[in-house]
Amino acid sequence: MASNHFNFLLNGNHRRNSTCNPSENKRSNFRPSGAPNVCLPDYEIPKDLRAVYMADGKPLVQITPQGLAYMKLIQKLKNHANLKVDEKSILKIMKVLLYIEEIQQEIEMKQYDRKNIPLEMFHQRNNIYYRIYISDLAEERPSVRPGDFVTICNEKKNNFKFCVLYVRSDHIVIRDNKGFFQVYKKEEKYTVKFHYFNYTDRCCHYALSLTESFGLTSILFPVKRSIISKQNNIEFCFNENILNNPEQKQAILNICEKSCAPAPYILWGPPGTGKTSTLVEAICQICMYKEDKILVCTPSNTAADVITKRILEYIPTLDKDIYRMYSFSKEGSPIDDTIMECSNSVDGTILMLPKKTVLEKRIVICTLCAATRLIFLGLKEKHFSYIFIDEAGQATEPETLQPINLAGSMKEGRFGTFHSQLILAGDPKQLGPGIRSKLAAPILGKSMMERLMESEPYKKNEHNQYNPRYISKLVHNYRSHPAIIEVSNKLFYDNELKAHADAEIKITGRLKNLVSPNFPLLFCGIDGKEIRDNKTPSLYNKPEIKAVIDYVKIVMEQSFQNKKMTEADIGIVTPFTAQRMMINQALSSCGFNKINVGTVELFQGEERNVIIVSTVRSQSFFHDNKHHLGFLSHPKRFNVAITRAKYLLIVIGNPNVLQMDEYWYHFIDYCMTNGAYVGIPFFKKRESLTQKLRDLNINKTEENVQSILNDDLAIINLDDGIIEDSKPIANSQRQNNYPSTSYSQSNLKPQSILADYIVPKINETQKKSKNAKKKTKKDNKIN
Numbered sequence: 059m060a061s062n063h064f065n066f067l068l069n070g071n072h073r074r075n076s077t078c079n080p081s082e083n084k085r086s087n088f089r090p091s092g093a094p095n096v097c098l099p100d101y102e103i104p105k106d107l108r109a110v111y112m113a114d115g116k117p118l119v120q121i122t123p124q125g126l127a128y129m130k131l132i133q134k135l136k137n138h139a140n141l142k143v144d145e146k147s148i149l150k151i152m153k154v155l156l157y158i159e160e161i162q163q164e165i166e167m168k169q170y171d172r173k174n175i176p177l178e179m180f181h182q183r184n185n186i187y188y189r190i191y192i193s194d195l196a197e198e199r200p201s202v203r204p205g206d207f208v209t210i211c212n213e214k215k216n217n218f219k220f221c222v223l224y225v226r227s228d229h230i231v232i233r234d235n236k237g238f239f240q241v242y243k244k245e246e247k248y249t250v251k252f253h254y255f256n257y258t259d260r261c262c263h264y265a266l267s268l269t270e271s272f273g274l275t276s277i278l279f280p281v282k283r284s285i286i287s288k289q290n291n292i293e294f295c296f297n298e299n300i301l302n303n304p305e306q307k308q309a310i311l312n313i314c315e316k317s318c319a320p321a322p323y324i325l326w327g328p329p330g331t332g333k334t335s336t337l338v339e340a341i342c343q344i345c346m347y348k349e350d351k352i353l354v355c356t357p358s359n360t361a362a363d364v365i366t367k368r369i370l371e372y373i374p375t376l377d378k379d380i381y382r383m384y385s386f387s388k389e390g391s392p393i394d395d396t397i398m399e400c401s402n403s404v405d406g407t408i409l410m411l412p413k414k415t416v417l418e419k420r421i422v423i424c425t426l427c428a429a430t431r432l433i434f435l436g437l438k439e440k441h442f443s444y445i446f447i448d449e450a451g452q453a454t455e456p457e458t459l460q461p462i463n464l465a466g467s468m469k470e471g472r473f474g475t476f477h478s479q480l481i482l483a484g485d486p487k488q489l490g491p492g493i494r495s496k497l498a499a500p501i502l503g504k505s506m507m508e509r510l511m512e513s514e515p516y517k518k519n520e521h522n523q524y525n526p527r528y529i530s531k532l533v534h535n536y537r538s539h540p541a542i543i544e545v546s547n548k549l550f551y552d553n554e555l556k557a558h559a560d561a562e563i564k565i566t567g568r569l570k571n572l573v574s575p576n577f578p579l580l581f582c583g584i585d586g587k588e589i590r591d592n593k594t595p596s597l598y599n600k601p602e603i604k605a606v607i608d609y610v611k612i613v614m615e616q617s618f619q620n621k622k623m624t625e626a627d628i629g630i631v632t633p634f635t636a637q638r639m640m641i642n643q644a645l646s647s648c649g650f651n652k653i654n655v656g657t658v659e660l661f662q663g664e665e666r667n668v669i670i671v672s673t674v675r676s677q678s679f680f681h682d683n684k685h686h687l688g689f690l691s692h693p694k695r696f697n698v699a700i701t702r703a704k705y706l707l708i709v710i711g712n713p714n715v716l717q718m719d720e721y722w723y724h725f726i727d728y729c730m731t732n733g734a735y736v737g738i739p740f741f742k743k744r745e746s747l748t749q750k751l752r753d754l755n756i757n758k759t760e761e762n763v764q765s766i767l768n769d770d771l772a773i774i775n776l777d778d779g780i781i782e783d784s785k786p787i788a789n790s791q792r793q794n795n796y797p798s799t800s801y802s803q804s805n806l807k808p809q810s811i812l813a814d815y816i817v818p819k820i821n822e823t824q825k826k827s828k829n830a831k832k833k834t835k836k837d838n839k840i841n
Contacts (some may be wrong), residue, residue, distance in 0.1 A: 059314070062096035063790040091307045101256075101263040103157045104128070111161050111497075128154075135497050141500060143509075145279045148583040149266045150774040152456050155498040156266075160259050162495035167254045170202060177210070179239070182472055186234035188220075188242075190250055204231055204387050207253040210238075213246060216838045258685075261430040262456035268433070269459050273474030278455075278506070282515040284344045290315070296342045296372040297335055300585035304335045307563050309530035313340040313444070313481055315688035317527040320476040325483040325506060325531040328551050330537025330665070331702040337483050338368040345373065345420060353432075354423040354665070355461045355828030357453045361387060361663070362423050365448060366397050369421070384408050413437070429461040439467040440477045449663070450507040451484030454491045458482075458506045465792050487550040488551055489662050489694050520829055534558050537665055538704050539578045541732070545725050550693075557705075578706045581729040583610070583713045583737030596636035599674045603637070606630060606672050607644050610653065613668050625652035629666035631699050633658055633690055634674050642670065651732060658695045661702050669703035673711030673722075691719045700725060713740040743769045 091633050106125040109118060110132060118125065131154065135141065169194055178189040190208070208220045208230070220232040257667055265794040269275060290305050292300075301307045311323050317323065327333025337354075344350055356362045366382050382401040389408045393401060402409045413435045416422065424449070434469070447453070465478035486508035509517055515528045524531060533554050535543050540557035547555040555759070568623070586601035610630075616623050630653060632638050641655050654666070675690050690696075696719075700707060709725070716722040717740075729735045 081371075082419050096431050098257075098260045098264055098430075101260045103160060107154070107157055109162055109775055111158060132158075133501075134496065137344060141501060143314050145275050148276065148278060148455070149270050151501060152454075152615075153263060153266050153774055155495075155502040156259055156262055156456060159493060159495045159498045159502060160254070160256055162498070163254045163256075166494060167206070167232060167252045168203070170252045172250045172821060176244070176249055176464060177242065177248070179242060179244070181645060186239050187223070188232050188234070188238075189229045190232065191229045191488075202223060202252060203255070205257060206255045207537075208232060209251045209253065211249040212241060212243075215243075216241065236526075258427050259456075259461055262428050262454070264430065265456055265459040265463055268463040268466065271468055272463060274462065274466045274476055276431075276474065277320050277322065277476045277480070279460075279512075279513070280510070280515050280528075292343075293340060297339050298793075300332075300335065300339055303332070303532075303533065303534055305530055305532050306339070307333060308526050309336050309532070310340045310343060310529065311477070312527060314343055316444075316479040317350075318515070319479045321515060321528065322480040322482050322506075322510060324510060325481060326485060326511070326529060326531040328484060328535070328555060329485065329543070329546070330510060330535040331532035331555070332534070333483055333485070333532060334364060334368065334448065336532065337446060337481075338365060338372065340481075341365075341369060341421065341444075341446065344444060345376065345379075348443075350447065351419075351441055352421045352444045353429070353442040353461055353464065354421065354446045354448065355426045355429050356448045357426055357457065358449070359384065359425060361449050362425060363397055366400070366423050367394065370396060370400075376421065381411065381416060381419040381422045383411075383422060383424040383428055383431070385425065385431070417441070426457045426460050429464065432461075432464055437619040439465050439472060439475075442478050444481065445478050446481045446483065448483050450482035450485045451488060451490055451505045452662075453505055454502050455504075455506045455509070456502075457491070464826065482510070487694060489659060490697050492659070538701070539706075541577050542703050542707050543577055543701065546697050549721060549724060550586055550697055577732050577734050578703075579732070580706075581713065581726055581735050581737075582622045582708065582710045583735065584710055585712055585738045586676050588674055589635050597634045598636040598640050599672070599676060600640075602672045602674060602710050603640055606641055606670055607648060609710075610645065610650060610709050611648070611669055613670075614650075623668070625650055625718050628653050628775065629661060629664065629668070629702060630655040630670045631658055631661050631702065632656075632672040632674060633695065633699075637672055637674050657752050658699050662698050663709045665702055665704055666838065667704050668706040669699075670710070671699050671707070671709045671711075673709065673716060675715055676712045677715060690716075690722075693721055694722045696725075713738070717743060 064765070086727075104124070106122050107128045109121075110125055110128045121129070126338045172192065175191070178191070180187050180189065192202070202222055202225050204222050204225060206222045208222060210220065212218075218235060218238050220235050220238075222230050224231040225232055228829050269278075276354075289309055292311060295301050295307075300310070312318070324605075325333060325336060327336070341352055341354065344352060354362070354365055356365065362382070366380065369380065370377060377400045380400040382397050384401060386401055386408050388403070389406065393403050402411055410431065416435060416437070416699060417433070422442075424432075442464055445465060447458060447461065450458060462476075462480060464481075465476050467473065467475070467477070483505055484505070486505060490505050490508065491503050493499040500540075515525065518524055531554070533551075533556055535555050535557050536559065537543075538557070539559055542553055543557060547553055547765055582605055584601050584605055586599040588597045590597055610628060613628060614623055630638075630641055632641065632655070638655050638657060645651070645655070647652055654664075673690060700709070709729075711722075713726045713735075717726060726735070726740065730740065
């Protein structure tokens with residue numbers, strides 16, 4: 059089967075890769091002829107910006123004019139929480155923020171550096187591997203990722219460089235590199251240093267450069283225009299349930315008709331409203347009635363796999379028309395059998411397909427970052443008629459731009475024109491992009507979808523309605539008991555969600571010895587003590603852990619319609635990794651080994667019949683004249699936590715501390731009002747929920763917004779590494795027209811060298827500019 063799949067992928071044309079970099083341990087040993095050669099510029103962080111950021115407001119002895127400009131910009135970012143980007147500034151400010159985020163990632167990566175630790179050698183499939191045990195890898199702040207680099211130094215001060223293959227909860231795995239086994243000694247202690255791998259950041263920088271060179275910034279700021287509405291209707295659906303949902307039908311019709319092109323179309327899908335079903339139906343409808351090519355991108359492989367499987371459920375014959383394109387980071391990881399035949403994975407090896415094969419596919423599905431590889435294939439700007447981005451609320455704007463550039467061109471007569479219908483699907487009221495830098499988060503942490511929804515074409519009109527030609531909001535919730543979505547509905551969704559839970563879900567509020575009849579929520583008030591582990595910055599709370607175990611035991615004794623509850627029905631959510639690890643240990647000691655315990659981030663997009671939330675915090679802190687609960691005081695994190703449950707939601711925490719946050723106060727008050735509160739006395743310090751909601755319009759966008767001055771961004775250059783033309787160039791030209799990006803010459807910045815197809819050229823003007831910059835840097839060093 060694997061051999062047939064291999065031949066199908068390659069169309070009988072393959073050869074051994076002699077140019078693959080041996081230092082890139084996760085790279086494939088085989089490639090088809092004509093596969094894309096991704097060769098990105100290094101995009102090194104400007105030294106002036108790094109110096110200013112690392113100084114953190116402290117005066118520098120000597121500073122360049124560029125440094126002063128960066129200092130001014132950083133001060134503005136610090137002093138104004140509500141900065142607004144415009145069409146002139148967006149690309150440049152995103153570029154600066156990408157650099158700032160990368161610096162912060164580098165800083166945090168150093169926390170994993172270790173001295174005097176052993177390495178554990180093991181053999182697998184005729185290869186030599188090493189385990190490096192790091193106690194706090196599971197902290198996710200950030201965690202080491204496959205593709206990051208490790209430098210290992212032995213007692214003789216010899217340095218060896220490795221690429222991280224796998225990351226586990228307490229160790230990483232690397233493969234032997236350049237004969238390290240010859241000097242390896244089991245009893246020897248080593249110094250280990252981690253290096254942030256910025257490939258994703260470089261893809262984002264490249265996307266910004268292309269957006270500028272294609273003149274596509276106008277589609278990022280669409281202007282409302284009058285559109286003639288077509289009176290069409292859907293008579294057939296692959297998913298028959300959609301025929302009874304007017305919002306889903308309307309969205310599918312408008313997507314298929316490209317109702318707002320070239321402006322992006324937004325599909326807003328609150329929890330449990332069938333967003334993915336709507337996207338899949340739209341894709342299937344296009345495939346049935348049109349010959350158009352479709353690109354589907356998501357921030358994660360998991361989300362891309364879900365869409366792939368759902369499409370194949372409705373149209374199994376599409377397996378030869380779908381290309382599920384994995385990147386090399388997926389190599390060695392398990393892939394669902396139902397997807398394998400339409401993917402580029404063969405026996406665990408990832409292959410990149412040639413242009414000819416990709417052109418034949420009706421649907422290409424990949425992550426946002428992997429879309430950069432498609433750009434290097436040299437596809438025509440009109441190749442994809444539709445570009446779907448699912449979970450768009452979780453992606454930064456630069457990430458979202460990567461597939462968008464596939465519909466742009468620099469050719470005469472096509473510059474500035476977007477040749478596709480872009481569909482952004484997600485929920486901006488749930489967790490957005492994960493940004494480490496507090497300085498970058500207010501702008502870089504806001505997705506394109508969220509920003510667009512604050513602009514005129516996507517706002518409600520004077521009749522409190524959205525323009526369906528630009529945006530559809532799904533409002534029928536099929537996941538949860540009505541009581542479970544009540545608080546989120548009022549706080550985040552303008553009270554527009556309508557519960558359509560199954561009869562089975564609606565009757566499950568009747569749980570013996572647990573909650574009030576027909577009200578499947580419970581808040582358990584506990585006066586616990588939060589403890590900070592000396593080894594990690596995370597927190598845990600032992601009384602809450604005991605309460606979690608007690609409720610798990612009670613729930614496991616319940617049965618719904620003669621069906622016994624299983625461990626797979628239960629999910630436990632906690633915001634702190636230390637609490638997660640201790641809950642897992644406690645569950646294991648009680649014989650519960652299949653209950654999923656995770657942070658809020660890990661549960662986004664998930665659902666369980668029963669959700670138990672452990673909040674951990676037992677004290678608040680005072681900052682900016684307000685009481686805070688740390689990152690527990692995060693509206694989007696709160697919304698995700700309380701909307702994962704179908705049948706039953708149990709929250710454990712200290713109500714007198716949690717009420718310091720307005721969202722948690724509303725939830726506790728809601729449980730109190732409905733007789734669903736047990737535990738320690740709750741001393742209210744706020745008005746009732748109803749009164750508070752009258753006084754507070756949580757969904758209202760703040761008006762005090764300040765624009766970023768373009769003068770502050772004059773030092774930013776967007777044309778570093780732009781494609782001059784889209785024609786293939788010969789190897790002899792490439793060597794002279796593009797700087798070397800080989801592993802040995804780029805200081806821990808490996809390239810994905812796959813084949814000889816298209817490489818961007820740097821023009822002569824740009825060369826002179828770079829040489830001038832180098833001279834300036836020598837003359838203006840920062841002490």
